[in-house]
Amino acid sequence: MRSKIVILFLAVSFLVKAQDELLIARTTGTKTLVDGTVINTFGFAKRLSENPNVPGPTLEFYEGDSVVIDMWNVSQASTHTIHLHGLDVNQQNDGVPHLSFEVDHMEHGLYRFKAPHPGTYLYHCHVVSVLHVQAGMYGLLVIKPKGEENMTWENGYKFRRAYNFLTSEIDTAWHSLDVLEHSYDHSAIAVPDYKPTYFLCNGLADSEYNFGDSLRFSTGANSYLRFANIGYYGNRIILPKELNTKVIDSDGRPLPDVFDWDTIMIYPGERYSVLVNPTVDFADSIKIEYVNMNTYQTQGINKLSFKTYNSAGIESHLKGSIKITPNPFYNELHIASINAFKGIELCDVLGNQILAESLTVCNEYRANTTSFRSGVYILKVKFLDGTSLSKKVIKY
Amino acid sequence: MVDSTEVTYKAFSSDTILGKNRQLFSVMLNDNVQFKFVNRDSIAHNVFIESWIEGINIPAFSTADTTIICNKTGVFSVEDIDENERYLGLSGSLVVSVNEPTYFYWNLKELQSSFSNLLDESMPINFNEYQPNYFMINGRSNPDIGLDSLAKIRGKVGDTLRLVIHNGGNSVHSLHFHGYHFKIISSNLKPFAIGWEKDTYAVLAGENVVVEIVPDKPGEYPVHDHNLVATTANNIYPNGMFTTLVITP
Numbered sequence: 001m002r003s004k005i006v007i008l009f010l011a012v013s014f015l016v017k018a019q020d021e022l023l024i025a026r027t028t029g030t031k032t033l034v035d036g037t038v039i040n041t042f043g044f045a046k047r048l049s050e051n052p053n054v055p056g057p058t059l060e061f062y063e064g065d066s067v068v069i070d071m072w073n074v075s076q077a078s079t080h081t082i083h084l085h086g087l088d089v090n091q092q093n094d095g096v097p098h099l100s101f102e103v104d105h106m107e108h109g110l111y112r113f114k115a116p117h118p119g120t121y122l123y124h125c126h127v128v129s130v131l132h133v134q135a136g137m138y139g140l141l142v143i144k145p146k147g148e149e150n151m152t153w154e155n156g157y158k159f160r161r162a163y164n165f166l167t168s169e170i171d172t173a174w175h176s177l178d179v180l181e182h183s184y185d186h187s188a189i190a191v192p193d194y195k196p197t198y199f200l201c202n203g204l205a206d207s208e209y210n211f212g213d214s215l216r217f218s219t220g221a222n223s224y225l226r227f228a229n230i231g232y233y234g235n236r237i238i239l240p241k242e243l244n245t246k247v248i249d250s251d252g253r254p255l256p257d258v259f260d261w262d263t264i265m266i267y268p269g270e271r272y273s274v275l276v277n278p279t280v281d282f283a284d285s286i287k288i289e290y291v292n293m294n295t296y297q298t299q300g301i302n303k304l305s306f307k308t309y310n311s312a313g314i315e316s317h318l319k320g321s322i323k324i325t326p327n328p329f330y331n332e333l334h335i336a337s338i339n340a341f342k343g344i345e346l347c348d349v350l351g352n353q354i355l356a357e358s359l360t361v362c363n364e365y366r367a368n369t370t371s372f373r374s375g376v377y378i379l380k381v382k383f384l385d386g387t388s389l390s391k392k393v394i395k396y
Numbered sequence: 397m398v399d400s401t402e403v404t405y406k407a408f409s410s411d412t413i414l415g416k417n418r419q420l421f422s423v424m425l426n427d428n429v430q431f432k433f434v435n436r437d438s439i440a441h442n443v444f445i446e447s448w449i450e451g452i453n454i455p456a457f458s459t460a461d462t463t464i465i466c467n468k469t470g471v472f473s474v475e476d477i478d479e480n481e482r483y484l485g486l487s488g489s490l491v492v493s494v495n496e497p498t499y500f501y502w503n504l505k506e507l508q509s510s511f512s513n514l515l516d517e518s519m520p521i522n523f524n525e526y527q528p529n530y531f532m533i534n535g536r537s538n539p540d541i542g543l544d545s546l547a548k549i550r551g552k553v554g555d556t557l558r559l560v561i562h563n564g565g566n567s568v569h570s571l572h573f574h575g576y577h578f579k580i581i582s583s584n585l586k587p588f589a590i591g592w593e594k595d596t597y598a599v600l601a602g603e604n605v606v607v608e609i610v611p612d613k614p615g616e617y618p619v620h621d622h623n624l625v626a627t628t629a630n631n632i633y634p635n636g637m638f639t640t641l642v643i644t645p
Contacts, residue, residue: 085595088576090575091616091617094574094575094618099616129633130625130628130633186633189633189634190633191625192631193631232625234568250592251595253593256592257588267622268622268624269570269572269595293568294566
């Protein structure tokens with residue numbers, strides 16, 4: 001009898017160890033766009049209690065890590081996979097349905113790989129990929145050098161802060177249930193013409209980015225900007241000359257030469273990273289143009305406002321970097337930030353904690369506040385780099 | 397097309413069999429090459445050979461001759477000067493090699509069937525409204541690309557595989573390789589990228605690029621346009637610009 005108990009314990013331990021990263025595939029998500037339009041989405045989340053964000057959570061590993069990603073398909077519809085874009089994994093773990101394996105409803109699929117070169121990568125579903133990627137099943141995957149948090153790669157470049165920018169587009173016609181609920185037979189799936197009207201960076205668009213102080217680049221030090229394009233348009237990234245931009249890597253590999261470019265074209269599936277190192281204090285924006293690759297016309301623009309700051313004022317860089325809407329709020333509180341955050345807390349004026357959410361890395365979060373009493377609250381947003389910012393909010 | 401739709405298409409070939417998958421001419425360095433152009437079309441064509449011939453006129457149902465000494469290696473475009481004729485398919489490559497050519501060849505091409513039909517009726521088209529609905533490599537779409545021995549990449553672990561890519565279309569094609577990074581060996585439009593290691597490379601319209609792959613593991617891995625709309629044919633997935641590499645131990 002005793003030996004049976006021991007065997008059960010070992011089995012449980014094994015299962016826990018296998019879940020280095022858990023990604024839950026869902027097909028019941030929704031996303032509120034900048035003008036209030038709500039679309040249906042597919043996506044990945046790390047917890048059952050989370051609405052899958054578009055994009056999905058950013059996954060971070062260290063060079064040489066032996067990684068297991070457990071993808072749990074709790075969607076009601078299609079099979080799903082994870083393609084580890086750019087990681088050059090073997091065929092079994094490549095996430096292409098007819099060449100690797102598909103994960104059925106309520107099943108788990110384990111993707112195993114050794115984290116290769118430090119750099120910027122993507123992950124996305126490869127089942128009916130033209131549709132599932134547009135639906136939202138994608139995210140960024142970053143590999144850092146082991147033991148050197150603020151280095152691009154071993155013996156590479158030091159930087160003070162890193163920012164990730166993942167671009168995509170939305171064509172709302174592709175998000176109707178008639179399109180999303182496709183056949184289980186993947187041999188001939190019909191999709192509409194692609195005519196996107198929303199142009200996203202980290203899932204946000206247009207005025208959602210007009211935060212003023214969202215991005216802060218220190219003078220006299222490198223900031224490391226990772227750009228990745230999972231959309232179906234090309235991106236022309238235009239950086240002000242005063243940022244002294246150096247293009248240093250692409251697709252997870254250092255470039256043989258450093259390029260002093262202030263404009264970069266990034267096409268679907270590509271990733272580029274740059275260092276910016278301004279020498280003067282100024283405010284401006286990084287412009288992202290979304291270029292139709294058939295007509296070469298720019299059909300959307302995002303502007304990422306930034307300011308430079310003197311390194312001595314480092315703790316003030318987060319001021320104003322979050323956008324809270326509405327405030328006062330009623331049944332929902334929407335928090336958005338260009339800086340990735342990992343947790344929120346809401347306390348009343350007496351310091352009683354009303355809400356505490358430990359989140360996967362995200363750039364926006366919607367809190368259901370229906371049950372909260374009217375009054376003044378203090379919202380604390382905890383950022384990925386360990387800093388936090390508090391703001392006063394009011395419930396009507 | 398892959399779905400049996402008939403679309404107006406023009407092509408040239410180095411032999412008497414015309415076909416969308418035969419627009420490649422391979423010669424050796426310092427070859428003295430005599431071109432005899434035979435025009436079977438009802439209109440005149442004016443052919444451009446990058447680096448050597450700015451334009452040679454070939455009247456309708458007639459012939460023209462020219463000779464070039466291929467004194468430099470590389471990949472060079474062979475195209476009709478007329479934008480519409482080029483769009484209809486008259487765009488290929490001349491490859492000048494030092495040794496016997498051991499490379500694979502992809503001629504990327506997309507088209508919008510309604511544009512092709514308008515041109516067939518001598519009606520105007522407007523590329524500012526271009527929205528192609530077929531996407532091909534060597535004139536074929538998935539799953540037929542693998543039937544072309546020049547396009548289907550097969551090799552062994554450790555082989556040095558070279559792929560010559562010509563974008564004969566009007567759109568940018570952002571090719572993503574699963575399984576392996578590759579090295580850029582040459583490019584006529586992006587020479588700054590020579591030596592870069594990439595897994596995704598955007599081939600510009602009119603670009604000739606040579607990439608080198610040295611597989612480090614066996615398997616079958618897709619290569620496809622990561623503008624995923626280009627993995628469809630007439631709005632049906634997955635019949636577009638998608639094929640696989642097959643690497644044996």
